[in-house]
Amino acid sequence: MQTAERLHFSATDFLAWEETQTEKHEFVAGEVFAMTGARQDHVVVSLNIASALKQRLRGTPCRPYIADLKLKVEAAEAFFYPDVMVSCHPGDLGNQQYICNPTLIVEVLSDSTAAYDRGGKFAAYRKLASLQEYLIVDIDARRVECFRRTPDNDWLLHDYFGEVDCHLHSLNLSLPLAEIFEDIETT
Template sequence: MIRRRLNIVSNPDEKKIHTFQDWQTWDGAWELINGKPYNMSPAPSSLHQFIVGELHFALRAFFQNQSCYVFVAPFDIFFSESENYESPDHVTQPDLSVVCSKDQITKNGCLGAPTLIIEVLSPSTALKDFNEKFNLYQKYGVQEYWIVDPGNQTVHVYSLQDGSYQIRQLYTEQETIQSNVFKELHVPMPHLFAL
């Protein structure tokens, strides 16, 4: 099973390809995607945190009597090519994750794809969220992926169909987001950008 970080403290060489063993030695919060390290600092903006809080509240209310669990960052998601999670291939920290299999949850995070992942864009993460994470989440079977864009006040909802994100919906300011996986889940957009 995955062990927590080692006591050795270092920082990654961002020009080098790294492994999970390297990741365990890094100081601070890092993601590891395709061997590339991504620093999770500095802290997000107040608008980013407000949106995450509003979404967390909506998700918790919706899932409170269901067998799905809602996690807010920092919460590690481990993706592995094999069933061996001793040395996963990728580690991400989505803003919000909905895990519908309790067997995936460990004391250190989630093993494998959550059912739903939500990322709230910031200037430093936009390209990664639309490219590397999009491809990673699609490859490993995250059923639904929301990308919230505070700058444009939009939400992109991607749902898997036949192994790829073929269902794409764009919600704008006054609309209500509707999940494709959880048909009864509706989140009014105006609440998200009220700050």
């Protein structure tokens, strides 16, 4: 039986191995990383965003997905579990194991993953030709950073905080920050 201590897997071996595991794991260039549980505020904000997207995308070809479905980033030889993602690509509908063509990815920051979400993970996500927007949600600061791909393939930051709406151009919709942070106690 293979265990997480094995340092290198092929992508195919990883997918087969992970299906037998009770915990989720991310995979980057042959290495496997165990996922840890999230705090309650993280889960609430992720659910708020996924629920809002589900309501607003009803009747469109776009579907929101939560953290239990993998994202395959073939160019980075990686599989991740974003907190929320949206795919409008028909090719993603038939694959039960993972999504390959997200339009939007959302990561809710935690102390243990913030640097990676902003750095290495975002670098991998930028390799996805389909990705148009990447949201980084900072619960403590009540802030959403929206990185939007430009026509020149650059990434432009749109910073949302206060009593405003977060505009998602890729999906032609807006999410009020009050809705994103609903049920989160202020400190």
